[in-house]
Amino acid sequence: MKVPTQPWTILYKLNKETIPAAHYFLKEWKKKASEIPNQELREQALDSLTKKYFHCEGGSAFGLLAGQRQNQVIQFMVAYQTICDYLDNLCDQSESLDPNDFRTLHNALDDALTPGAELKNYYYYREEQEDGGYLHSLIETCQNTLRTFPGFPMAQEDMRELSSYYQDLQVYKHVKKEEREPLLKEWYKKHEDVMPDLTWYEFSSATASTLGVYTLAGYAARGEGTPWLFSNIKNAYFPAVQGLHILLDYFIDQEEDHADDELNFINYYGNEDEMVHRMHFFMDKVKTSIERLPDQKFHQLIYQGVIAIYLTDNKVQLNKEMKETAKQIVRFGGLSSRFFYVNSWVFRRIK
Incomplete structure (x- = not known):
């Protein structure tokens, strides 16, 4: 099975194969x-699908790891990401700020990665209850596709670990404003011994990404490898690749989050120079971590593509100061980052 290792090949396959498949699902x-x-649940579900579909477009790239099971990986990814985006909407719009509610909602993600798990009432703490089987259908789609992946039994533990970090973050970041930072700091202390070179807000950023789950799914679908390989993939993507991914996401959302009084981890850097320095730190960490992986060139192009996609966003391109900062980050990302940057810039304007 040949995994694409050239930027133009990945772009071609994304546009002709994986993104159309994601749109279909x-x-x-x-x-x-x-x-x-229920009107509220319906509005939040449709809002997440309408405004966050690009998460699935990007995630579709990991289908390229799976050979003949490419579409099955994309089907899993779309269902899992749709759960994430839907639940994030429900938590963002919640008036209760109840951590029990957020935890119960996000138990759906653990069940999605556990074929055979009994489906529950994930809306237990909510007034809104009737979703017509929407959330259960998403979970069952994840379970049913994962059952067909030969390597899933070896990948499951690592996928569930990354998912558990994501679930914890979604609880801690949505509680009362004055409780968020103390909870997140206390949470990081439990993991600080294995990630001493990160700050608490960089660790939190790394937990917010789903890229590691999709990488593991791609290799699980191939059926190749050993438990050691899947553990190595997890450790390569978390925290390095996932941390860079979400820091870029927070970078482009600074103004929007400030206006909405939302938590944004970029704001914890002392100044722009420190932020750029830490972005470079994460890029160096990514380069080192993916050296141990099979299909190294593919993973390198994925991370360089992530840089380009975020930094060509209009929120950056229409802000003179952010655009200059973006250019510094892209230059450090290497030649392929610049290739993706130019192509993403052109594509956005044509679109």
């Missing part, structure tokens, strides 16, 4: 979401 979930009986 998204269209099916949008139809299902439009039939949700």
